Amino acid sequence: MTHSYRQPGVVLTDRRFTVPLDHADPGGETIELYAREAVAGDKAGRDLPWLVYLQGGPGFGAHRFVGRQAWLGRALKEYRVLLLDQRGTGHSTPANRQTLPLRGGPAEQADYLTRFRADSIVRDCEAIRPRLTGGAPWTVLGQSFGGFCTVSYLSLAPEGLSTALITGGMPSLEAHADDVYRAAYPRIARKTAAHYARYPQDVERARRIADHLLGRKVTLPNGYRFTAEAFQSLGILLGGGDGSHRLHFLLEHAFVRTPRGHQLSDAFLEDVQSLLSYAGHPLYALLHEAIYAQDERPTAWAAERVRAEFPRFDAAKALAGDGPLPFTGETIHPWMFDCDPALRPLRETAELLAARTDWTPLYDSARLAANEVPAAAAVYHDDMYVDTAHSLATADAVRGLRTWVTDEFEHDGIRAGGPRVLDRLIAVARDEA
Template identity: 85%
Template sequence: MTVTYRQPGVVLTDHRFTVPLDHDDPAGETIELYAREVVARDRVGRDLPWLLYLQGGPGFGANRFIGRQAWLGRALQDYRVLLLDQRGTGHSTPANRQTLPLRGGPAEQADYLARFRADAIVRDCEAIRPRVTGGAPWTVLGQSFGGFCTVAYLSTAPEGLDAALITGGLPSLDAHADDVYRAAYPRVERKVAAHYARYPQDVERARRIADHLLTHDVVLPSGYRLTVEAFQTLGVLLGSGDGSHRLHYLLEHAFVRTPAGPALSDAFQEQVQGLLSYAAHPLYALIHESIYAQDDRPTAWSAERVRAEFPRFDAAKTLAGDEPLLFTGETVHPWMFDCDPALRPLRETAELLAARTGWTPLYDPARLAANEVPVAAAVYHDDLYVDTAHSLATARAVRGLRTWVTDEFEHDGVRAGGPRVLDRLLALARDDV
């Protein structure tokens, strides 16, 4: 049943679609996709072109906007917008520790999750597009992993696109996950150094917390086991425009005095478990490294293996000296499936995905080189999550792609500066600048 309702300045309509789990077997098992249509209240009855939004991730549902937040207000000047919960996320058929046992054991679960990458998401989009637009091509806006999906879209079904807009999401066309993380760790170190330059008092605070975690067994109220390696992953915050400030405010009230001596405060523990838990987005942990897999090489816990090549990230060695503790960034590690109660039942499934080979190619360099779809991409200089050099190499490989390279924003530019970012991308795609 279609449901329509209102928020300030907009009219929303819920849509549900049934698509094949495996698009190569259209008569086989199906899953459900959810999407939310948004249109400006004063343009409800108009015949407007469509813009499809593909969220970052993988594993996150589309933004739950209220009214015309972030980039949405600018989009609604020109488009009717579809906010898609990609397969397995949001209100689409869920994939988590509660539902995956319905598939069977770990092997069956891993086979199922192997169908949740960009190639399947693009085919989902093409399956629902005729039902949404009547067959007309639409403009796609892809943020981060959504940009990876958009490049896959250009590779496999460009006829479905009127234009492609990408923010912080131009992937390497051929890098293995190892290459991605070898480029990432030095970038993370630069971001951490910049954080400590802004907040030098955090050097001692971070070392003190890390020392406490090395000498105490800390289990958060949710059951999450907070190790020093888990604490270091809070560096993922440094990829957003306000992340350094958020990390600082988190560290400044970490300890309280108790009859048994200093202890991590309840307030600190509550915030940390909210930041570290994968309960709301387990797909991110399960398939994150597979978004870089395109050949017979397994990912084999790439971020964990490559981290060993950068010993400065070893907390125990750091605390034995006087160097600042290094946080880490957007990485997934096998120990997360021991620490996080939302992931523990899925440990064997994750191991099978990490060992998997025979991944299908996600991108078609020849087709991208012959591209005729207007494409514009915002590339955030020294982006914590997506390597700038990889992005620019891909930009050169896509015929007609226009880039806007900026250090005004971090990876979340489409949120922090949404109207301006989207306006610039539209102007580039339309050849107005």
């Protein structure tokens, strides 16, 4: 059953689909996918080409727009848009600490989650597409991890695509997770240095907060164990266009004077909790390193291991000197499964995924080299989340893919840039720019 309703200038329709859990076993267990269709109010009755949006992540449902926000307004000028909650996210069949025990123990849970990577998401799209388009190919817009999925789409089912648009999401075709994080830590350090250059008063604020956390046990309202390492991980904000400003505003109200002396304020702890908790997107923590796994090598907590090669990120060592505290970024660590109550029951499952050695390939280099689908990618210069050099190497490996390299935006350019980024990508794909 579908339900349609209106927002200003837009008609929205809730859609649900049943797809196989394992597309290699189409007669086996099924899961449900949710997607929201969006069409311009004055075009609702017209036969329009489809654009399917693949959200970044992994682990996030599609963005909930109000009206024609961000890039959606540009898309609605000519497309009927499908905002897909990828499997396990949003309103699709959930995968979290509450539902995963239905699968059995940690081993069964880990096996189940191997079917929640880009290859399965592509197969989901191909199962859905004929039901909506009558078999016609559609345009895919992939942001961040959604771009990874788009490159998998070009590898696995290019016949389903009329155009491929990628923003901030060109993956390395061959790099192991170790290589990804070895390239990432220097970028994180540059973003941290740029933040302190913009807000030098934050150097002392960050050191004071970290020192406070190193000396005592602090628990967030939801039970999260707030450690110095957890505080450093707030550097993930620095990958967004307004992230440095958001981090600054967060730090400026960290302490409050109380009868017991200065303490971290309730307001600060509440804001930190909303940023650190994985309750709403546990698959991000569980599968983040698995999105890079394609062979018999385990990921083995790559971000944690590689971090040891960059001792400047050690909070205690930083505080022993007089330099600024380094922040970290888009990295997942074992301690998160001890600190976060939404992840604690899944610690053993995460360990099994980190040790797994039977990952299947996500990309087909030969097929990409023979690509015939018009494709364009926005590559953000010095993107904190996705390595620029890796992105450009992959772009060179995809026949006919054109890039737009820009330093006007950070990783969230498709959101922060309003209609401009999508407008430019469409023009590039059509050889109009």
